[in-house]
Amino acid sequence: DAGITQSPRHKVTETGTPVTLRCHQTENHRYMYWYRQDPGHGLRLIHYSYGVKDTDKGEVSDGYSVSRSKTEDFLLTLESATSSQTSVYFCAIRGITGPNTEAFFGQGTRLTVV
Amino acid sequence: GDSVTQMEGPVTLSEEAFLTINCTYTATGYPSLFWYVQYPGEGLQLLLKATKADDKGSNKGFEATYRKETTSFHLEKGSVQVSDSAVYFCALSVESGNQFYFGTGTSLTVIP
Numbered sequence: 001d002a003g004i005t006q007s008p009r010h011k012v013t014e015t016g017t018p019v020t021l022r023c024h025q026t027e028n029h030r031y032m033y034w035y036r037q038d039p040g041h042g043l044r045l046i047h048y049s050y051g052v053k054d055t056d057k058g059e060v061s062d063g064y065s066v067s068r069s070k071t072e073d074f075l076l077t078l079e080s081a082t083s084s085q086t087s088v089y090f091c092a093i094r095g096i097t098g099p100n101t102e103a104f105f106g107q108g109t110r111l112t113v114v
Numbered sequence: 115g116d117s118v119t120q121m122e123g124p125v126t127l128s129e130e131a132f133l134t135i136n137c138t139y140t141a142t143g144y145p146s147l148f149w150y151v152q153y154p155g156e157g158l159q160l161l162l163k164a165t166k167a168d169d170k171g172s173n174k175g176f177e178a179t180y181r182k183e184t185t186s187f188h189l190e191k192g193s194v195q196v197s198d199s200a201v202y203f204c205a206l207s208v209e210s211g212n213q214f215y216f217g218t219g220t221s222l223t224v225i226p
Contacts, residue, residue, distance in 0.1 A: 105157035
């Protein structure tokens with residue numbers, strides 16, 4: 001199994017509070033991704049990173065920011081959590097770009113905003 | 115734009131039944147196609163992939179053939195087991211980008 005650890009695995013937070021989710025990898029992979037999974041929507045890309053300090057937005061980036069100060073860590077921050085951000089969040093990693101390479105996923109973080 | 119359309123679920127089958135989950139795609143260039151599986155409470159795992167037209171990916175009794183003429187990558191298994199109960203995602207990756215595009219997922223329940 002690819003070495004990907006997401007933390008926390010579960011979190012309940014209040015509306016309006018900031019929340020940071022962490023993805024840590026031990027594979028030294030260049031590409032890291034944050035997705036959210038919601039019923040009826042499948043997986044939607046929030047942000048991704050193609051190197052240290054290099055990030056870009058995905059299709060549902062509003063309300064989220066990311067940072068990558070080290071190869072192994074990719075942080076997702078909800079600046080001010082809202083109930084619409086209740087979801088399961090997955091981190092994924094990929095060694096090289098190009099269509100042939102698969103992504104490896106973490107176990108997910110279940111976030112509930114009350 | 116690039117996208118994947120996947121068969122709506124949920125799907126419920128009896129053990130040993132034949133499974134087909136449909137997946138069609140829209141993409142520029144020559145994408146690679148993937149099927150991922152998600153077991154309850156877990157992340158996604160790669161089930162199989164195909165990187166060019168007419169390739170067949172296979173794993174654990176599952177198969178899918180990359181059909182360029184019909185832009186499809188349907189997942190099949192001849193005889194499902196209770197342990198195959200999971201959510202299945204079709205995905206594509208294009209030459210020009212860093213991203214994966216996922217379908218909405220199809221939930222499969224196999225009953226004894």
